[in-house]
Amino acid sequence: MERLSQLSMHTTASNAPPPRPDHPLDPLTPGEIKSVTDLVKASYNGKALNFNTVTLREPIKKAYYDWKEKSGPLPPRIAYFVIVVDGDNGVHEGIVDISAQRVIEMKHTDGVQPILTPADLQLTEDIIRKDPEVQRQCEISGIPPNSMHQIYCDAWTIGYDERWGASRRLQQALMYWRSDEDDSQYSHPLDFCPIVDMNAGKVISIDIPQKRRKVSKYKHSNYHPKHVAEKYGTKENPSGYRQDDAPIDITQPEGVSFKMNNNVMNWSNFQFHIGFNYREGIVLSDFTYNDHGNVRPILHRLSLSEMVVPYGNPDFPHQRKHALDIGEYGAGNMTNFLLDANGQFCNCKGVIQYLDGVLVDRDGNPEIIKNAICIHEEDDGILFKHSDFRDNFQTNVTTRGKRLIISQIFTAANYEYCVYWILRQDGTIKLEVRLTGILNTYICSDDEDIGPWGTVVYPNVNAHNHQHLFSLRIHPRIDGDNNSAATSDAKPSPYPTGSPQNMYGNGFYCQKNVFKTVKDSITDFESATARTWDMFNPSSINKYSGKPATYKLVSTFCSPLLAQEGSLVRKRAPWAANHTQVVPYKDENYGYGRLYPSGDHVPQWSGDGMRGMREWVGDGTDNVENTDIVFFHTFGITHFPAPEDFPVMPTEIFDLMLRPRHFFIENPVMDVKPSSARTTAEVRQGALSSTDTKTMTVDKTSRLATEAVQGGSSSCCDIGKENLILTSLPPSTTEKDIPQRLLDLGLQWTTKECIDIEEGGIDASKVCLLDPAAEVDLTPSDKSKFDYFVFGGILGSHPRVDRTGILREKYGFSGRRLGALQMTTDTAIRTTQRIIEDGVPFEDIKFLDYPEIKYNKYESTEMPFRYIVDKQGDPILPEGMLELIKNDAEQSIDDLLIE
Known part of the structure; x- marks a missing residue:
């Protein structure tokens, strides 16, 4: 049970605030982070602290739009912090008013644990290598004591284990051996799992299976260039790489089409803010579209708010493998820098603009992820086209489009998640996720029957079935704050063939079901009806169609959560049980609220109690019609591994999109320059296009x-x-x-x-x-x-x-x-x-x-x-x-x- 201990307010008298950014949604600067950590250290009177999180507490929505749209004052710069205090369990967290240079709230909450940082994960490997019992288990597995430097682990949050609950800050160490330092350890998993107490800095238990398995000594399967050369190289082609793979270059001789003012992006009638934080990674806010001079709001905020990767092997201790990576580690914390050590553009291609990410290290100093966000354009193929068959298709207009991509890549232990936010010129907003990296593996014996829960992808390597499910958080603001949501289903006519209403039996229509309450909004994808979901403004009516201005969510990668009712996964990720939930928006704790559907603090939460989505849904009676709403959508895939996924997985791609419907009165991209245009009259007269080449894309x-x-x-x-x-x-x-x-x-x-x-x-x-x-x-x-x-x-x-x-x-x-x-x-x-x-x-x-x-x-x-x-x-x-x-x-x- 959680215990909240409210501490006294602390104020500093003499420090001047650091320079603040011009925009209220800009991430904290390095100077602001250092100011916050200095204030927190002073407030804890010299106690030994490890900083876990320092991030912007985004301003409440009303204050933000009062500033932006009504010339109101700049909202104060507020920061949220989490620290680990030596000798104390639970979460120490608080709020700092940077503008006023004071700590305005500090609290200590028992029964929860703070997010795990990359620094925490790195410490775990050092701890297990030095532990005598781990060394003994390695020897049982066939690894001599003098080879402990070849032992590696992927440190995972323990999820929840009833033996300890949240009384200690724990990690489980998934164990591996490398035959040499360049080996892929996932070819050599071990069969036991140490439990590490991070605050105590020691192994407190080891989970050992009843059936022991020796480490595999099969030659490792690897993917680095020297191993590709060993495997595929020939005298004529020593590298082993394909020789018919010609390079593709992206050229933009006139530069990019977007303009950035710090973190505010302007591109092809879109304007929005690009943010970044430790937990969600990229956050896109305040979307507007310039509709021929009428600047229309679309969304207030868009982000990935949570994810869960449940594994399907029911044997102990694999039930603990259900990482909620965003809430337990943080997509921002795990973000890669997108230029390699040689400054090569290896993750993005074209004419690129980068944004850095700013986090905090354990000592309270700013930690900068260089080039954390990549921004670039790509050709988007045909935007629209039509040719007339009457003159052998010579009358035509062809317009090619481009798309803007804002991306990050984060590494969660073995997996890489490539996240691409994509804007199209027709007003569409897409999200594409690419999964790559390496399968999580477990050892199996040569003659072992692994059952239906996994696949042998390499000798003695068992890759368990699993899912990747994400929670997309959409805060719509379509032509204003009061919006509604609905399902949209394709339905055949209810009238039988031969009836006056459906004489030939071919009638079908779109059935809308508007959500009036939170309970109504708890829905699932229906492939039989090609279900989509609408977010719309019932007060903004299209003058032609007579229907409300809408953004439609089109999402077909909607695997259902396969863990059963009563499972630990369903308790800890209640949002994943359905594909949509819509809740009314509320500010929280000095700032913007209702962000995280599994709660503020996810590690070692049992799933009991009212928090996150469970709290917001409540009894399901809250109104969500024609009000300020937040739309949560669960999407993702189910992965049954195969040998093609090993030793490194080709990207598996899934996506969704938000499309404008009844938002515009006509095709919004007719003003994009065509690449080819010829009228019927020009064809008849035998003339080339009369269109001025300056108005065409050549x-x-x-x-x-x-x-x-x-x-x-x-x-x-x-x-x-x-x-x-x-x-x-x-x-x-x-x-x-x-x-x-x-x-x-x-x-x-x-x-x-x-x-x-x-x-x-x-x-x-x-x-x-x-x-x-x-x-x-x-x-x-x-x-x-x-x-x-x-x-x-x-x-x-x-x-x-x-x-x-x-x-x-x-x-x-x-x-x-x-x-x-x-x-x-x-x-x-x-x-x-x-x-x-x-x-x-x-x-x-x-x-x-x-x-x-x-x-x-x-x-x-x-x-x-x-x-x-x-x-x-x-x-x-x-x-x-x-x-x-x-x-x-x-x-x-x-x-x-x-x-």
Whole structure:
């Protein structure tokens, strides 16, 4: 039973507060953390303290919006702290008013334990190695006493064990052996489990199975480069890594589309605040969307508030393996830094902005996680598109989207959790979680029947069945504070086939069930009805649909909690028993409230009593309709391990999204620049798009993936589709004169001798004319000088016209030569690509001049041009050229176009 001891208030008289950030939701600065710990140390009169937590106590919601929306005062900077006091059990916690430089609350609570920090976990390994009984158990397992440096453990919170309850601060040590320091210990689990008292610094018990198992001496399975080389390396490929894995680079030559003011993000009409704390990790707050000048609130706060990973082996002591990682360790505490030791961008790719995380160490000093949060953009594929079949799909608009990603990665013992908050330009907010890392393993004998509770993934390695369930906390603020929530189910018509209301039996509709009370909101996913959930403002009605402005939660990765009623897991994670719970919002303890569904202090909680979600649900009668609500959603997966998951697991991905419905009056991304647009009138007139290129997104980097790039033969030129332009066609040319294959490639064409330079927004100084009369040959260094290359070619009018000369005289383009011999446009493009894109000097390119082409046993023809050769030494010809020669050796490409 919890005992609350309220202590006296302490105030300091002389210290000035440290500089505060401009934004009330910004995490505590290093200076603020040091100020808090100095005040706490003074308040405890020199007692020996270990700091566990110092974090921002976010301002109450009303105070925040009074400041933001009503020009009210800045809310005070409030910090929350947890300390471990030598000689005392339980939790010592309190509140500090940084602005006033005083401790305004301190309390000591029995029956609970504070969160475990990485420093706590590291101490456990030192303790177990020195313990004589652990050494004896290792010897029984086949590990000699002089090899204790090869013993490792994953320190887990004990969950709850009735032998001790919360009377001691305990960890269970899941034991492993490494054959060398680079071994993966998960290939060599041990069969016993020490229990460590963290406050006493000693092992107090060891759980030993009835059936003993010797440590596996099978060669370890590992995933580091030297082990990959040992396993897969060959004489030709010593590294063992795949040689066909070409790199992909993300380029943004004009920079990023987002703007940040400290922690406030502005991107594609979104504005929101990015926070970070020890427990939830990334916190996104105060979402708004600029709807053509009308700045509309969407969400007040979004975060992962808890998670549980229950394992499915019912044998003792595996029932204790059900880590509530966010509440017992903290996603922020376990966050990785996202640049490696060499400064390599190994976790994020592109043009990146990082934010640091600031925590506290045991001594009360600020501890900075460099580059804890990664912010970057990615291509998001087609945002919208439509083509008209009536003119062979030439009338079209294609708009590509981008997405903004805010991510962190945290390591919970063996598992890595990659958390990606993703924003799309259409107002959608997505959450994607990627699981990787290593399976939690337990030892099994060669002849052991492990039953249905796990899988043998490597010799003597048993990986138990388990689940990964998360609690997503959503505080909606859709067009204001008063919101409602509902289920949304696809239902067939209630009327039978043949009835007047459903004559043909094909009717179906969307059934809404609005939650009036907390009890109504306790629901589960229904795949049979494609269930989604709506959060909406009943007072904000869409003028077209007549329905309320809504954000719809679409979530299909909704594994049910498989632990049965009465189990320890269900008691300690009551929120996980259902997929939704909606509760009214309330401020708490000098700040923002109702954050953690398993309670403020999770380690060693028995699951008894009213706390967290159980307290908030109460008797289920609280109103949640048209009021300030918090929506909790449980989602996740069930994992039955397989050998493919070992020795390191490929990412397993699951996601969900919040989509605007009836929030906008039309598609909100029609103002995103298209990458291709052509009207019916333009198609009919045989014109290119009249859209100003300045209002379009021009793709300057995409190109056709051809064998020419890889040094082989090719059927087409390596050139971006939007940049493929055929000029100088006869004035009478129409669409039907253009070969369909070129149209399929996205060919643009014109009867002019060149595209309009100024109207097209092209800098003429960046244009290079491939000119046989030029005095200088094209070299790889020209890549930095030119963005566009114009080829005269051999296509066009008949008789032939010196179009290259016309372009030279009319536009004054800089000229470059491709050697002395004439080549086709196809070969000229290939040659330019080799020089400019691949950096190959002209003299190193292999050509075949005037090749004799045989198209049957008796007939051949000599081609009057120079060609690049493939790896077999054969000339690379345009696709269909041999067939054209065979059909009519006298007919040229010019004739084909004119006729």
